[in-house]
Amino acid sequence: xxxxxxxxxxxxxxxxxxxxxxxxxxxxxxxxxxxxxxxxxxxxxxxxxxxxxxxxxxxxxxxxxxxxxxxxxxxxxxxxxxxxxxxxxxxxxxxxxxxxxxxxxxxxxxxxxxxxx
Numbered sequence: 001x002x003x004x005x006x007x008x009x010x011x012x013x014x015x016x017x018x019x020x021x022x023x024x025x026x027x028x029x030x031x032x033x034x035x036x037x038x039x040x041x042x043x044x045x046x047x048x049x050x051x052x053x054x055x056x057x058x059x060x061x062x063x064x065x066x067x068x069x070x071x072x073x074x075x076x077x078x079x080x081x082x083x084x085x086x087x088x089x090x091x092x093x094x095x096x097x098x099x100x101x102x103x104x105x106x107x108x109x110x111x112x113x114x115x116x117x
Contacts, residue, residue, distance in 0.1 A: 032088055036098040044073070046094060048087075054111055056081035058094045060101075076101035077108040 037046055037060070044062020051057050061075040077097035081090050097108040 032091065034091060034095045036095050036102070037091070040076070040098055044076075048090065051111075054080055056090075057111065058090055060094045060098050075107070075109075078111045079108060080110045 040046060040060055040062045044060070046058060046060045048058045049056065051059075058077070058079045058081070059075065060077045061073060077094050079090070079093050079097060100106040100108065
């Protein structure tokens with residue numbers, strides 16, 4: 001009697017083959033250039049997901065490289081996804097907000113609008 005929860009060797013090979021076929025081509029063109037996000041994730045993170053009552057949002061945070069804030073982790077941008085906004089549009093806004101934070105020290109927070117950051 002075979003155990004249905006344990007795959008046979010043939011089933012395992014078939015599943016492994018499917019995963020290899022579905023892999024992303026490493027030479028695929030980059031449809032969206034996000035240099036500020038790329039730099040940020042070297043020293044921080046960007047999180048996109050559902051946050052409590054806020055709904056879908058993008059949060060970008062990282063370690064600032066300025067002399068005054070050396071090694072200090074700070075939230076650079078909190079952006080709430082707008083109605084009808086595509087993922088590409090949602091990623092473009094933090095890209096611009098990160099640039100404003102790093103270059104002009106302007107931090108965007110669409111969740112805590114009444115609080116100064």
